[in-house]
Amino acid sequence: MTSIRPFAEVIGDPISHSRSPAIHRFWLDALGIEADYLATKVDRGTLAEYVAGRRVDPLWRGCNVTMPLKLDALMLAYKSSDRAAAAGAANLLFLRDGNLLAANTDIGAVARLLDPLAKDSESITVLGNGGAARAVLVALRLLGVGQIRLQARDLAQARKLAVEFDMPAEPVRFDTPIASTGLVNATPLGMTGQPSFALDISEMPDGGWVMDMVTDPDPTALVRRAALRGLRTIDGLAILIEQAAESFELLFGRPAPRDKDAELLLGLRP
Numbered sequence: 001m002t003s004i005r006p007f008a009e010v011i012g013d014p015i016s017h018s019r020s021p022a023i024h025r026f027w028l029d030a031l032g033i034e035a036d037y038l039a040t041k042v043d044r045g046t047l048a049e050y051v052a053g054r055r056v057d058p059l060w061r062g063c064n065v066t067m068p069l070k071l072d073a074l075m076l077a078y079k080s081s082d083r084a085a086a087a088g089a090a091n092l093l094f095l096r097d098g099n100l101l102a103a104n105t106d107i108g109a110v111a112r113l114l115d116p117l118a119k120d121s122e123s124i125t126v127l128g129n130g131g132a133a134r135a136v137l138v139a140l141r142l143l144g145v146g147q148i149r150l151q152a153r154d155l156a157q158a159r160k161l162a163v164e165f166d167m168p169a170e171p172v173r174f175d176t177p178i179a180s181t182g183l184v185n186a187t188p189l190g191m192t193g194q195p196s197f198a199l200d201i202s203e204m205p206d207g208g209w210v211m212d213m214v215t216d217p218d219p220t221a222l223v224r225r226a227a228l229r230g231l232r233t234i235d236g237l238a239i240l241i242e243q244a245a246e247s248f249e250l251l252f253g254r255p256a257p258r259d260k261d262a263e264l265l266l267g268l269r270p
Helices: 020-031 044-055 070-076 082-087 105-118 131-142 155-164 221-228 236-252 258-268
Strands: 007-012 036-041 060-065 092-096 099-103 124-127 148-152 182-185 209-212 232-234
Touching: 007 020, 020 036, 020 236, 020 258, 044 060, 044 070, 060 236, 070 099, 070 131, 082 099, 082 105, 082 131, 092 236, 099 236, 105 131, 105 182, 105 209, 105 232, 105 236, 124 131, 131 148, 131 155, 148 155, 209 221, 221 232, 236 258
Parallel strands: 007 036, 007 060, 124 148, 124 182, 182 209, 209 232
Antiparallel strands: 060 092, 092 099
16 A cells, blocks of 8 residues: 555554554644555565665655564664664664664653653563563663563573663563562553463552553553552553654654644544
8 A cells, every 4th residue: 555645654564453543644634744644564574675665655754663573674774763773673764865764762652651650660570572672671771770570481582681681680481470560561462363361460569550562452451450450550552652753753844743632542542
């Protein structure tokens, strides 16, 4: 699918669940910008060829990148932002002066949303070891959080990531009960069409919090269980809007109209 006017897009696999088109189109309409935002299914095997084809389209402004392409996307860029380089992953590719640049707007989104919570957190557990988990670890480093533990299905990869980020705590199995103050799910588990998972959060302290980066369903089972336990929650939609706003300005050259967030959320939530 393409467009007859300037456009950006989100790419990944799966992609049909993405709410990014609705968010960006809302902002485009609100600002009266004649442009479009699409969603395109792209897998790892065809990513390089796909981006090469898009680059020669004069209407293409760039693309947000979702799973499982964030690590590969970074390698395609002529230059990457400091945050994308630190994470080793990109969620945005865009053109400047004919060059393909990579950025990671997930990092800023997570840091802004966790800033009021992380400073009072004695420890934080991060689920996962992929591109999203890398972004979370960079965000927590920016916030000065030291006590972080990874829980992952692939412990070998998690150990490599723990060494890379100089984390003193040894990674543990994905289904280990959570006892930390904070929890971030940086995996696709719990997403519609993905395996469900039941995580034991009963040992998390009162005043703790849960962030789930999954956007569909909304809310996720993890967020619902955390809310029932009285924990503070940050859902995937909040993260998506936050990172999309930074992406929007890089793609379309104007700040997103965040004063219309309440109207946007009404349209996104049933």
